[in-house]
Amino acid sequence: MAVGFVALDRRINRDTEALHDFLWHGEKKDGKSLIRSLRNDARAADVFLQLGGRLRTNVDELAEDLQSSGKGESLFELLSHSWGLGAATVLYSKRNYRGAADRSKSVISSASIGVCANAGCFEFVxxxxxxxxxxETYTGKLADFLEPKGFMDSGQFKRVMNAVYEFAMNWNAVASKSEQTLAARTSIEGAGWCLLTSVSIRELLGAPPWFSARDFAGIVERIIGRM
Structure with missing residues (x-):
């Protein structure tokens, strides 16, 4: 039986938040039950977003040991970012443009935190x-930190993140429907670019996520193609 968007969204948000608390706040969880839930979430999301098994396969591999160095964190990023971007496209299709922009903002905010955590500048977060x-000050500090390390697109990364963030934070509800449509679309596409760029940055720094970068690019491309 197909799972509806609202129920699946609630379920994945609940389970990824539980994973977040398990990994970073030391909350006691039934690890086996949590892994089972996350795997089920990934399968359902993969089908819902028509991702061709990429999300399901990578989550299954990462879920083998949540406490293995980096794998739990990568599972959180892969599932929450993929679903967050996908949810933005669903809201876009329902003409909830402000909601789509807000989900895009959440995705890029989380991705930036992952970059900082792996670049050695978590104090910015x-x-x-x-x-x-x-x-804007936060992303400026991150860009200034990354450029001397060889990432020459740090300024572009900063500007796109700021644009996505600002669309959501200062949404113009009195703009024409055409303007709001394009603002939401720009937010989603910008968030997709930021997600892929964050992986490239981490690869450059020698701290890549544990999931397949190639599969993740395919996931992002398929999600963006839903619009």
Whole structure:
């Protein structure tokens, strides 16, 4: 029986949040039950978004040991980012353009945190989350940190993240429907680009995620193609 979007969205958000708390906040969970739920989520999301098995296969491999160095974190990123971007396209198709932009913002915010955590500058995240800096200052610091390490598109990465973030934070609800449609579409496509770029940055830094970058690119391309 096919699972509806609202129910699946609620389920995946619940389970990825549980994984987040398990990995980063030390909350006690039934590991086997959580793995089973995440695998079921990945299978359902793969079918719903028509991803050709890429999401399911990679999640199954990562879920073999959540506490193995980096694998649990990569599972969280793969499932939450893929589904978050996919959810944005669903909201776009339902003409909930503001909702689509907001989900895109959440995806790029999370991806930027993953970059900082693996680049050795997590203090930028802590400052931003504590309200000591705004998002633009945060991404500016990240770009300045990355450029000397050889990532020459750091300025572009910063600008696209800022654009996606600003569309959601300062949504113009009185703009024409055409403008809102294009704003949502730009947010989704920008978020997809940021997701792939974040993986490229981590590969350059020698700290790539544990999932297949090629499969992830295919996932993002298929999701963007839904619009």
């Amino acid at each position: 802590e400052e931003w989350e504590a309200g000591k800096t705004d998002f």
